[in-house]
Amino acid sequence: MFMSPNLNRAHDAISLRTAKGRKLLLKKIWQYKWIYLIMLLPGLAVTVLFRYLPLPGIALAFKTFKPVFGKTGLFGFLTASPWVGFTHFTRLFKESAFWVATGNTLYISLLKLIFGFPFPVILAIMINEMTLKKYKRVLQTVYTFPHFLSWVVLSGIILNLFGDSGVIKKVAVLFDPALQDGWNVLYNTAYFRTLLILSDMWKEGGWGTILYLAAITGIDPALNEAATIDGANRMQRILHITLPSIMDLVVIMFILQVGNMMNSNFDQIFNLYSAPVYKVADVIDTYVYRITFQSSTVMDYGFSTAVGLFKNVINFALLLAANYTSKAAGGDGIM
Amino acid sequence: MSKEKTLPAPRVRKENRINRFGVFDFILVTLLSILGLMIVYPFYNTILVSIVPQAEYVRQPFMLWPSSITWECYEFVFDSPLLLNSMWNSAKLTFVGTIYNMVLTVLMAYAFTKPIPGRNFFRFLMVFTMYFGGGLVPTYLLYKGLGLVGNFWVMVLPSGISVTYMLIVSSNMSSLPAELEESAQIDGATDVSILFRIILPLTLPILATFTLYYAVERWNEWYSAMLYLKDYEMWPLQLTLRQIISSANFISTQAMTGDIRPPTYGEGIKMACIVVTVFPLMALYPFLQRYFLTGLTLGAVKG
Numbered sequence: 001m002f003m004s005p006n007l008n009r010a011h012d013a014i015s016l017r018t019a020k021g022r023k024l025l026l027k028k029i030w031q032y033k034w035i036y037l038i039m040l041l042p043g044l045a046v047t048v049l050f051r052y053l054p055l056p057g058i059a060l061a062f063k064t065f066k067p068v069f070g071k072t073g074l075f076g077f078l079t080a081s082p083w084v085g086f087t088h089f090t091r092l093f094k095e096s097a098f099w100v101a102t103g104n105t106l107y108i109s110l111l112k113l114i115f116g117f118p119f120p121v122i123l124a125i126m127i128n129e130m131t132l133k134k135y136k137r138v139l140q141t142v143y144t145f146p147h148f149l150s151w152v153v154l155s156g157i158i159l160n161l162f163g164d165s166g167v168i169k170k171v172a173v174l175f176d177p178a179l180q181d182g183w184n185v186l187y188n189t190a191y192f193r194t195l196l197i198l199s200d201m202w203k204e205g206g207w208g209t210i211l212y213l214a215a216i217t218g219i220d221p222a223l224n225e226a227a228t229i230d231g232a233n234r235m236q237r238i239l240h241i242t243l244p245s246i247m248d249l250v251v252i253m254f255i256l257q258v259g260n261m262m263n264s265n266f267d268q269i270f271n272l273y274s275a276p277v278y279k280v281a282d283v284i285d286t287y288v289y290r291i292t293f294q295s296s297t298v299m300d301y302g303f304s305t306a307v308g309l310f311k312n313v314i315n316f317a318l319l320l321a322a323n324y325t326s327k328a329a330g331g332d333g334i335m
Numbered sequence: 336m337s338k339e340k341t342l343p344a345p346r347v348r349k350e351n352r353i354n355r356f357g358v359f360d361f362i363l364v365t366l367l368s369i370l371g372l373m374i375v376y377p378f379y380n381t382i383l384v385s386i387v388p389q390a391e392y393v394r395q396p397f398m399l400w401p402s403s404i405t406w407e408c409y410e411f412v413f414d415s416p417l418l419l420n421s422m423w424n425s426a427k428l429t430f431v432g433t434i435y436n437m438v439l440t441v442l443m444a445y446a447f448t449k450p451i452p453g454r455n456f457f458r459f460l461m462v463f464t465m466y467f468g469g470g471l472v473p474t475y476l477l478y479k480g481l482g483l484v485g486n487f488w489v490m491v492l493p494s495g496i497s498v499t500y501m502l503i504v505s506s507n508m509s510s511l512p513a514e515l516e517e518s519a520q521i522d523g524a525t526d527v528s529i530l531f532r533i534i535l536p537l538t539l540p541i542l543a544t545f546t547l548y549y550a551v552e553r554w555n556e557w558y559s560a561m562l563y564l565k566d567y568e569m570w571p572l573q574l575t576l577r578q579i580i581s582s583a584n585f586i587s588t589q590a591m592t593g594d595i596r597p598p599t600y601g602e603g604i605k606m607a608c609i610v611v612t613v614f615p616l617m618a619l620y621p622f623l624q625r626y627f628l629t630g631l632t633l634g635a636v637k638g
Contacts, residue, residue, distance in 0.1 A: 035526045036449045040457060043443035046495035049481075051464040057473025074480040123370075130363055131356065141624055142371045148616055148627070150555035152573045156580040156609045157377050160384065165602060167380055171397050202374065210628060234359050267558070271577065288471050293562075301472045308470030316467045 065301035088306035101287035120208025143206025155271035187276040259322020262315040385606035408607035421575040432553040444505035
């Protein structure tokens, strides 16, 4: 029923430029491709409905939000809200909390780039060098496991560990009884970013090794054998064979991570932070969330939308640039 | 023979033999083991805190082995209607959501392997969503307009397809030899039966991987519930857990209805909730590790 005898020929002959071609196209769709379009439809419908229909709402960034009541259609809130031009943006650029959030976003991303990025590379090389095969598998199971847990769970564990009754404090007190009073790690601006970086490395470090390990497995064993015969030791082989072989991948991963600079880890920060550390931990995503849903002043959806739009535009540009660069470097890009 | 014996093998070669377990290996194994312990201990500690009596938790600085065990916290967790309800919500969400995700993903992935008209445009539509979105407020207002706020389906419907997963599945399907499909077609199979009887069985390992990924994401869902569901009876386990962790009184005030005794040992209850939340994953992970770990490398070789 869905078959066509001239599967290949029909596909080749179609051109949209001529009326005949268009007719042929429709015929083709009707004859045997409609089933594939139907397969595509549910996914497309969901994407358009939930990913594209919100886009017109971005206009709120240039409007003052007026709530609407009753049946006004999907975009009733848009027509009800008057245009205000760039008012939100001029206010935004004067808002110190916004600049703090932007600064934190970039600074935390930078710290993750400096400390978090090399960690899986080094770890992958170490795992690769390990000779006890069975034990290696067990360790890899352990290393990759935290990746699959939510930050809700992990924040629960971290808040307990570092909290006032947690094991870290108890052990620290054994060494220095003075720490008993005024123990404050979680709500301390001096430690919070360190906590973010370390917990991120703890969670994602093992998972990050998988790509690198796959690349290392692809290295021709003859290279290592030849180097060994020539008298290269372990360290020399790592530096002159393993590392150069995965360098392309490392560069691409680095570019992609730079492209993600504006995307701070909302889940992580939102579950770990608290008012005392907003100064060092508040990022754009958490800032938008708070001014939208937890604001003590009058809700101003237009302003929140403006902040979100500002972030999204820069993020979009960064991602595109990163994608382009990584493709130029021979990688796959994000897609 | 004696001549060969007098010639010693080059020293340098002997020292670098791969199979020898030397100082280097010792340091390596020690470092990697320490890292392993650093990852395992927090989980172990969590379990310990949840099973020891409060007095012991307060007294013991560094627990390696519990001197006495009590199941009080777990009894409380499994007696609490709120938590049981959340578990049920999460199970429902994971089950329904994963099926929904996989159906959409597989159908779209397969359709993209075919020369359907407008394929590149449709693909662009999908990929664009990875780069740009409406943002918090426009999305919230739209979902509100769609009647999804306060609705269980707000956790299920919007996150239909992970574009990355879909593209990986699609490229794997298109890497299957075309002869398979052609011969099935000659034997009279319809497009639908080709998908179900040839393509799906052959891509089963990849599908298993992404089913697991989707299931884990669903099980870990809390954000959309926090945004759109005010009624805590609809919350998934993760959001209830988040509330229990962040506000100490939540479980004793909001959730306590009627005859259940109020919890005395807050940290124990929290840790017990964490253990219950993580348990399904922890139990399955070692056995399904093969599937859990392949997805990322599949992504790396996609064409």
